[in-house]
Structure formats: structure tokens, C-alpha cells
């Protein structure tokens with residue numbers, strides 16, 4: 132098992148790579164989506180993360196190689212690229228005219244990753260993204276963390292055209308909202324994406340890694356969500372059986388699923404060899420009420436999760452995903468350092484080091 136840190140685009144820097152190494156990480160997970168915040172856009176609601184700068188221009192080999200070289204200089208290996216820019220797959224997800232070009236461009240990304248020996252590409256197949264959560268002093272010591280509280284959800288308007296997964300990818304899209312589609316239609320679109328990309332991923336030694344829908348509810352903002360329970364996760368794997376068609380197992384999201392035993396899910400999918408890497412975070416509660424909390428205070432016994440992974444031969448990366456903000460001059464870094472330290476100790480304990 133490998134301990135990895137995750138950095139969003141704006142946090143990719145030599146200093147932050149040193150921070151990760153100092154916390155004991157050997158690997159990195161990089162979120163390359165470049166989002167610009169603060170622009171006035173008619174499509175943006177309070178949950179919008181901003182505008183994506185890529186506009187369909189795929190991350191190049193050279194761009195990724197430069198970041199990987201800096202990581203190597205700091206003693207770190209890049210384990211995964213996490214999440215795609217919505218402008219890379221909007222027409223794949225929405226059945227638009229640029230679908231063939233977007234698939235080709237994603238195949239190019241897989242080829243770049245193969246050449247660079249970056250083994251995992253994380254993605255979401257979620258239309259509405261992480262919409263609807265509120266931030267508040269919900270974690271230990273009044274630390275600020277997100278919560279999903281069904282009675283406090285705003286009115287669930289359909290998605291504006293030009294938006295996907297909490298981002299505006301086309302600020303000039305016509306006014307209007309996404310037409311309704313069925314769960315089955317979204318399954319067909321996901322299956323097409325997987326049938327096209329999995330063979331290339333296999334050739335390149337890369338694993339595609341789907342994240343379950345967070346929040347794990349079957350419908351959000353009038354859009355279907357197909358990865359909100361273990362049955363959906365099995366169906367995804369069964370649709371194109373291959374080591375390159377895998378999951379990014381988010382322990383927090385799985386624990387939030389109503390009626391689901393997270394340990395059973397970790398057991399089943401790790402035994403199946405389907406977990407590429409793990410988002411290891413903790414929550415308290417389940418849909419319809421849960422809050423993210425510190426890694427050592429939620430409903431999940433993290434040691435038990437790591438023992439299950441160990442017993443099933445899991446050798447991928449474990450990352451903290453996200454953590455509550457700690458009250459100090461560097462709230463994000465302090466939260467991450469706490470979670471990474473806890474994970475490092477837990478991994479050493481269960482591996483008998």
C-alpha cells in the first residue's frame with residue numbers, strides 16, 4: 132500500500148510536493164482541472180466551482196511530464212491523474228456532436244500517461260456533481276466541513292446548458308437547461324465511453340478509475356446518478372470486464388450510502404481486484420444526513436478498512452481525499468497533515484512495520 136497526497140491544480144508547486152514528502156508520502160495524485168473563480172457567469176450558482184480554462188484543449192505530454200519531473204526531484208512518483216475537465220467529455224456525457232473528437236483526445240491522454248508510466252486515470256460520470264452540500268462547524272472542535280442535510284437542500288433546478296459537474300465549461304452556451312434523460316440512457320453513454328477507452332488503457336497499462344456519485348443519491352437536480360450504490364459499481368465493472376476498467380473507491384462516499392456496509396464493499400471490490408486507489412476519509416451519518424469529519428472521529432474504522440485491503444493484496448495508493456479545515460494560518464495543510472499522519476501510522480501498524 133502506498134501513501135499519496137492529492138493536489139488540485141492551483142496547489143501544484145515544489146513547496147507542496149515537499150510538504151507531501153515531509154508527511155511521509157511516496158506518491159501523488161494530481162487534479163489537473165484548471166478552474167477560474169470569480170468571473171461573473173449567468174450559469175453559476177452558489178455551488179459552482181468556476182469556469183474551466185482548458186476549453187477542450189487536452190493536457191499535453193510535455194505539460195504532464197514537467198510536473199512529473201518536479202515530483203521526481205522531490206522524491207515522489209505520480210500515481211494518478213484525478214478527474215477530467217468537463218470540456219474533455221461533455222459531449223460524451225451529453226451525447227453531443229463532438230463525441231468522436233473527445234474520445235480521440237482522451238485516447239491521446241491515455242497514450243501520454245502510458246509513455247509517462249502514470250498508472251491511473253480517475254474520472255466521474257456525474258452530471259450534477261457534488262451539488263447541495265453546506266459548509267459549517269460540523270467536525271471536532273468546530274472545524275469547518277461539508278454536510279449533506281436533505282431538508283436544507285435548495286430547490287433542485289435542472290442544470291444550465293454549458294455546465295457539468297459544478298463547472299461552467301461553456302459560458303457562451305445558449306440559455307436553457309439540460310433535457311431530462313433516463314438512468315438507462317446515462318448507462319448507455321458510460322458503456323460507450325468504456326468500450327472506446329478501455330482497450331487503449333489496456334495497451335498503455337493505465338487503469339480508468341470511476342468515483343462513485345457523491346452525494347450518493349439516485350437523482351440530483353433532476354439528473355440520473357448511476358454510481359450511487361454497490362450494484363451500480365458492479366454493473367460498471369461488468370459492462371467491460373478488464374483490469375483497466377476499475378474503481379476509485381471512496382470510503383467516505385460508500386459509507387454515506389443508505390443501508391450499505393462500507394467494510395463489505397471494500398471486501399467485495401478489493402477481492403475482485405477492482406480498486407485502483409482509495410479515497411480514505413471519514414463521515415458521520417448517511418444519506419439523508421451526513422457530515423464529513425476528521426479521519427479519526429467518524430463512523431468508519433479506518434484500521435479495519437486498511438486491514439481488509441491488506442488481506443486482499445491491495446497494493447495501490449491511499450489518499451486522504453479531503454479533510455475538515457483546521458483553525459490556523461494554513462487550514463488546508465494542517466487538515467491534510469493530520470490525515471496523512473494518521474494514515475501513515477495506521478498503515479505502519481497494520482503492515483507490522
Ligand SMILES: [Mn+2]
Pocket residue numbers: 342381383384410452
Ligand atoms: Mn472521494
